[in-house]
Amino acid sequence: MQSRLINIHKKLLKHFGRQHWWPGETPFEIMVGAILTQNTNWGNVERAINNLKQAQALNPQKMVESKASNVECWIKPSGYFRAKTKKLKIFCGWLLKNGGVPGVGGWGLGELRRELLGIWGIGPETADSILCYALGKKSFVVDAYTVRIFNRLGLIKTKDYHEIKKIFENDLPRNLKLYQEYHALIVALGKNYCKPKPACENCPVKSLCSD
DNA sequence: ACCCAGGGTCATA
DNA sequence: TATGACCATGGG
Incomplete structure (x- = not known):
């Protein structure tokens, strides 16, 4: 699982570029x-x-x-x-x-x-x-996109917030910038490709995240 | 006219 | 534990 999550991050970063989150000055x-x-x-x-x-x-x-x-x-x-x-x-x-x-x-x-x-x-x-x-604390953010996308990818089979949070935090290197960038990239992916309806068959997410 | 969006709380069964 | 109602604006 570890290499999968990191691998997906790498692909998303390459596809969308750095997101520079959070958009806010203070x-x-x-x-x-x-x-x-x-x-x-x-x-x-x-x-x-x-x-x-x-x-x-x-x-x-x-x-x-x-x-x-x-x-x-x-x-x-x-x-x-x-x-x-x-x-x-x-x-x-x-x-x-x-x-x-x-x-x-x-x-x-x-x-x-x-x-x-x-x-x-x-x-x-x-x-x-x-x-x-x-506050720059290493706490991974899970959102509706994370639940939807990673369930559709078949990488998780739960909607429980803290379960999913643990999966990411246990598998990823404990790195603040990675946490920040990964969640931002998941949002970018969700906004662009992973709408609730329809749950597309040839979802670009799958090819984007496949090996 | 519909569905959706970077959730959370509360009441009910 | 697990649904459902509610909160409310603006874009596609």
């Missing part, structure tokens, strides 16, 4: 993006983040202090704007209480991951995205 912006992109097209998230920047609200303090109706207005393009406003406010409250980005950045991976998962609105993928891309 760790906090990456964290906000990780929450806003939940089940949402990235283009819509960019509009929301631009609104926050324009309002000079892209910092934890302002996020907590601002009226909910204002935050809702800024992030409206990213959808689920009421739910996500609540998530952002709760998350930023937690962040401030714990010394901001520098404060939580010093924690160990295991402890920090459990903390994040304890926050309302932060599930496994959002937590791992924050860990891996905002």
Whole structure:
């Protein structure tokens, strides 16, 4: 399995090139993006983040202090704007209480991951995205594309998040840039070739990933 | 007019 | 444990 996963990464890298993820300028912006992109097209998230920047609200303090109706207005393009406003406010409250980005950045991976998962609105993928891309922790991110693609390739036969995460983390070299690049490439692959319907027979993914 | 998107929570069986 | 409803905007 090990050589398969690494081999697939190599092929994807060759085909798509480096993705330079996460698209965001600061760790906090990456964290906000990780929450806003939940089940949402990235283009819509960019509009929301631009609104926050324009309002000079892209910092934890302002996020907590601002009226909910204002935050809702800024992030409206990213959808689920009421739910996500609540998530952002709760998350930023937690962040401030714990010394901001520098404060939580010093924690160990295991402890920090459990903390994040304890926050309302932060599930496994959002937590791992924050860990891996905002804080540089070696925590592999699994998403719907990963589940779909690797099941279709026949390399896994489970949809369980943590099972799949372990498969990747056990088999891949423990390398941050590899974790970051691999997940980004999986998203590139999923966006371009691996739609839910139809589940194509001659899926380009298979030839792309075959030996 | 449909399906989909870089999920997560909650209620129900 | 495992489905289903719900959250909501914008692109194809």
